[in-house]
Amino acid sequence: MSGIHLFGTLVCRDAHEAAIVVARLPEHVRLTHAEPGCVSFEVAPTDDPLVWSVEEGFVDAAAFRAHQQRVAGSAWGRATVGIERRYEVEGL
Incomplete structure (x- = not known):
C-alpha cells in the first residue's frame, strides 16, 4: 500500500477500559x-x-496528521487517552 499505513494493537488494562472502547468505538x-x-x-x-x-x-x-489532530481533540481521544497503543507507522 502506498501512502501511510498504521498497524498494531490497542491494549486495555482492565474491563473498565475495554468498556470505554466498546462504547466509543x-x-x-x-x-x-x-x-x-x-x-x-x-x-x-x-x-x-x-x-x-x-x-x-x-x-x-x-x-x-490531520487524522491524528482530529482524534486528539475528539471524545474518543479524551476517553481513551490513558489506554496503551502499540502501533507502527509505515510511510512517514
Missing part, C-alpha cells in the same frame, strides 16, 4: 471513515477481550 470509526484521505480504517476485537487489532491507511502524511 462506533462513532470513532464513523468519523474516521468520513475524513478526507482515509483509505481504510479497522479496529477489530481479538481473542483477548482487552486487546483490539488496529489498521489504518491514509493517502499521505498530511491526511494522517
Whole structure:
C-alpha cells in the first residue's frame, strides 16, 4: 500500500477500559471513515477481550496528521487517552 499505513494493537488494562472502547468505538470509526484521505480504517476485537487489532491507511502524511489532530481533540481521544497503543507507522 502506498501512502501511510498504521498497524498494531490497542491494549486495555482492565474491563473498565475495554468498556470505554466498546462504547466509543462506533462513532470513532464513523468519523474516521468520513475524513478526507482515509483509505481504510479497522479496529477489530481479538481473542483477548482487552486487546483490539488496529489498521489504518491514509493517502499521505498530511491526511494522517490531520487524522491524528482530529482524534486528539475528539471524545474518543479524551476517553481513551490513558489506554496503551502499540502501533507502527509505515510511510512517514
